[in-house]
Amino acid sequence: MDHSHHPGSELPFWKRKTGIALIMLAVIGVFYVAREHFGHISQALPYLILLLCPLMHMFGHNHGGHSHRSETDTPKDDNRK
Template sequence: MSMHHHHDDQNRQEEPRGPFLASRAGLVFLGFLAVGTLLLFTEHRAHVLGAVFWLLPLACVFMHMFMHGGHGGHGSHGKRNERKPS
């Protein structure tokens, strides 16, 4: 006794799909995300605002570490033309 599965792929038509965030499910997801963000911010405002203080110093450190790679390094600071005292 064997069972044969028949797929009716020829009659099935693909619906044109847009981006996920433009779909109904995507809009519901964005709504939940907005409400969750608002609740987290209102409940944890002191923590969030306390962390904002550290964003500028951390941004400076990370920019110096990752964005200064192409200027040739810092090896030539000590090689200056020294004048002899007269």
């Protein structure tokens, strides 16, 4: 039997049984902590929402109004005037 290590044959951590179990435990833990401290969390929600826009810009979110295309990238058969 060949037990040599083949590149790409190993699953990522989050797809293994231990990874799935740890992720489930973390989600359950976060749920109970959030449930117990909802009063504190709800007071911070307006500030967390205000932080979303800069964080989305830092991680590359595009609001839709910003276009990174130049004038030369437009299609040649565009009939708009």
